[in-house]
Amino acid sequence: MSDQNVFFDYINEGYKTKGDALTMGAAMLDGTTVTNALVRVPLKTMNRHGLIAGATGTGKTKTLQVLAENLSDAGVPVLLMDMKGDLSGIAQPSPGHPKIDERHEAIGIPFEPKKFPVEILSLSEQDGVRLRATVSEFGPVLISRILGVSETQAGIISILFKYCDDNKLPLLDLKDFKKILQYAMEEGKAEIAKEYGRISPASAGAILRKIVELEQQGGDLFFGEKSFDTDDLLRVDENGRGYINIVRLTDIQDKPKLFSTFMLCLLAEIYSTFPEQGDSGRPELIIFIDEAHLIFKEASDALLDQIEAIVKLIRSKGVGLYFVTQNPTDVPDAVLSQLGLKVQHALRAFTAKDRKAIKLTAENYPLSDYYKTDEVLTSLGIGEALISALNEKGIPTPLAATLLRAPMSRMDVLEDHELEDLIGASKLIKKYNKEVDRESAYELLNEKIEKANAEEAKEKARKEREETKRSSSRRRSSSRSRRSSRSPIEKVLTSPTVIRSVLGILTKLIK
Numbered sequence: 001m002s003d004q005n006v007f008f009d010y011i012n013e014g015y016k017t018k019g020d021a022l023t024m025g026a027a028m029l030d031g032t033t034v035t036n037a038l039v040r041v042p043l044k045t046m047n048r049h050g051l052i053a054g055a056t057g058t059g060k061t062k063t064l065q066v067l068a069e070n071l072s073d074a075g076v077p078v079l080l081m082d083m084k085g086d087l088s089g090i091a092q093p094s095p096g097h098p099k100i101d102e103r104h105e106a107i108g109i110p111f112e113p114k115k116f117p118v119e120i121l122s123l124s125e126q127d128g129v130r131l132r133a134t135v136s137e138f139g140p141v142l143i144s145r146i147l148g149v150s151e152t153q154a155g156i157i158s159i160l161f162k163y164c165d166d167n168k169l170p171l172l173d174l175k176d177f178k179k180i181l182q183y184a185m186e187e188g189k190a191e192i193a194k195e196y197g198r199i200s201p202a203s204a205g206a207i208l209r210k211i212v213e214l215e216q217q218g219g220d221l222f223f224g225e226k227s228f229d230t231d232d233l234l235r236v237d238e239n240g241r242g243y244i245n246i247v248r249l250t251d252i253q254d255k256p257k258l259f260s261t262f263m264l265c266l267l268a269e270i271y272s273t274f275p276e277q278g279d280s281g282r283p284e285l286i287i288f289i290d291e292a293h294l295i296f297k298e299a300s301d302a303l304l305d306q307i308e309a310i311v312k313l314i315r316s317k318g319v320g321l322y323f324v325t326q327n328p329t330d331v332p333d334a335v336l337s338q339l340g341l342k343v344q345h346a347l348r349a350f351t352a353k354d355r356k357a358i359k360l361t362a363e364n365y366p367l368s369d370y371y372k373t374d375e376v377l378t379s380l381g382i383g384e385a386l387i388s389a390l391n392e393k394g395i396p397t398p399l400a401a402t403l404l405r406a407p408m409s410r411m412d413v414l415e416d417h418e419l420e421d422l423i424g425a426s427k428l429i430k431k432y433n434k435e436v437d438r439e440s441a442y443e444l445l446n447e448k449i450e451k452a453n454a455e456e457a458k459e460k461a462r463k464e465r466e467e468t469k470r471s472s473s474r475r476r477s478s479s480r481s482r483r484s485s486r487s488p489i490e491k492v493l494t495s496p497t498v499i500r501s502v503l504g505i506l507t508k509l510i511k
């Protein structure tokens with residue numbers, strides 16, 4: 001048997017699956033594509049997360065597009081974090097190209113141009129379904145992590161959440177959160193101190209400054225109603241194809257803090273609402289994060305810990321996370337070690353540092369009789385990648401230099417009018433894009449302060465009248481509730497908000 005035949009059998013055996021699988025392309029040997037030596041990723045292990053890495057322009061985003069399309073075809077909904085705005089073309093079929101036909105002939109699978117069901121979402125004022133969450137939903141633990149506050153300040157945040165819970169003051173947006181802090185420093189100082197313990201104005205001031213910082217990154221757009229229901233990410237169209245939900249994030253590149261906040265919130269929400277998956281053999285939702293280095297860039301250690309924890313846990317909910325980035329080292333080791341599928345596009349060896357990185361990357365791949373991994377890494381062409389997946393038993397598949405299939409949808413972006421039509425036809429827009437600012441902590445506290453001021457003025461007038469009448473009765477009526485016998489910390493720990501706080505529970509789980 002020739003080398004090629006042996007290799008063909010080796011790949012076919014290594015990538016054999018019983019259940020459904022996604023075909024990514026055909027394996028290559030000595031730079032030549034071996035037709036029909038198909039590299040297939042079992043649907044069953046797609047919830048084991050993955051990495052798509054490689055130098056700029058080598059085809060990472062197109063690989064993401066190929067995976068998203070094939071998942072959709074298999075009935076699995078997808079969520080794409082589109083940093084560069086180059087993925088909207090998925091909603092239109094590929095115009096085709098002789099080069100694409102050539103590619104597919106070499107691989108051994110037909111090329112079938114088609115479009116996919118797409119929903120456009122947005123975190124800011126860009127067009128698309130608005131993604132929002134309320135401050136209460138985050139809970140005090142997560143909010144504290146996001147703001148990066150000290151332990152003492154986190155304690156204050158817990159107390160204020162508890163106060164708002166007890167007094168039925170909904171914390172919806174950052175305006176509400178700032179108001180309660182101000183209230184705690186000024187008008188409500190005595191009242192809160194009596195019931196929950198004294199709040200240091202310096203700490204409250206420090207928290208306030210952190211909120212303003214988050215607001216300046218656009219956090220005010222993200223916090224509020226109507227809060228996004230993550231079940232809406234799980235839609236399937238009338239033909240049984242999973243929706244590809246694209247979050248347009250082109251305006252978030254310079255706001256990494258807002259982005260990591262959003263990602264963590266989304267993952268926490270998914271973790272807390274999705275049911276535990278048995279061995280269903282198919283994922284519930286696959287999330288791709290293009291330009292993933294942005295999440296990790298400015299995240300605090302506390303936030304990174306939470307992201308690591310949730311990556312570990314979310315798998316059991318049938319959710320797979322795929323990080324797309326230039327260099328594998330952009331992703332923290334603790335996350336990297338949890339990734340099942342690895343698609344490594346070409347790396348460039350310009351400097352000594354590059355060569356070192358290539359050596360390191362090569363060492364992280366399974367050994368192969370067929371490839372010198374470090375050499376292959378620098379010689380891969382565009383739209384080619386080294387792949388290592390997990391087979392249905394969870395064991396790494398043979399390493400395969402792969403000629404990747406082309407996206408079935410358009411590789412270019414939608415025209416403005418196409419985007420408008422797509423957004424115009426969205427059912428979710430009607431559900432989420434109405435501005436709501438219902439009565440919440442901000443309005444209710446303002447009302448309370450006004451009422452107190454009015455009462456104070458009335459009281460003053462009454463006293464003056466009484467003074468003139470030389471009345472002896474000077475007793476003030478006190479309608480305050482009885483002081484609770486429980487200690488402040490006990491009260492905080494039993495607060496519904498604390499219990500609701502998903503990540504508080506998570507932290508306990510992983511310790």
Ligand SMILES: Nc1ncnc2c1ncn2[C@@H]1O[C@H](COP(=O)(O)OP(=O)(O)OP(=O)(O)O)[C@@H](O)[C@H]1O
Pocket residue numbers: 054055056057058059060061062063066382383384404405406407411
């Ligand atoms: N699988 C593929 N089939 C056909 N052409 C491809 C494929 N992958 C990449 N290409 C070609 O390479 C170009 C660059 O690919 P892509 O935008 O995916 O690179 P990238 O690695 O994401 O780059 P960047 O780091 O700049 O975002 C594409 O516009 C396309 O022409």
Ligand SMILES: [Mg+2]
Pocket residue numbers: 060061062290
């Ligand atoms: Mg890209």
